[in-house]
Amino acid sequence: MVARLLLIDTPGIRSFGLWDIDAQTLGGYFPEFADHLSGCRYRDCTHDREPGCAIRVATDAGHIARARFDSYLRMLRE
Numbered sequence: 001m002v003a004r005l006l007l008i009d010t011p012g013i014r015s016f017g018l019w020d021i022d023a024q025t026l027g028g029y030f031p032e033f034a035d036h037l038s039g040c041r042y043r044d045c046t047h048d049r050e051p052g053c054a055i056r057v058a059t060d061a062g063h064i065a066r067a068r069f070d071s072y073l074r075m076l077r078e
């Protein structure tokens with residue numbers, strides 16, 4: 001998992017779309033997401049624009065720190 005993240009951080013590799021494959025891996029680095037993942041409508045939810053995302057709901061409700069969610073989205077979209 002760590003090796004894969006290092007690969008993704010290497011310029012040029014991102015353009016091959018590895019980042020998309022690893023949204024789940026990225027989520028693994030945000031353990032506070034874990035309690036809410038089962039509430040997402042889609043099992044492969046990236047918590048970005050999907051409808052019925054429980055992570056966004058939990059962030060809006062204050063259960064997940066806004067700053068943490070923002071940094072997740074930033075990494076997801078890089």
Ligand SMILES: [Zn+2]
Nearest residue numbers: 040045047053
């Ligand atoms: Zn979600």
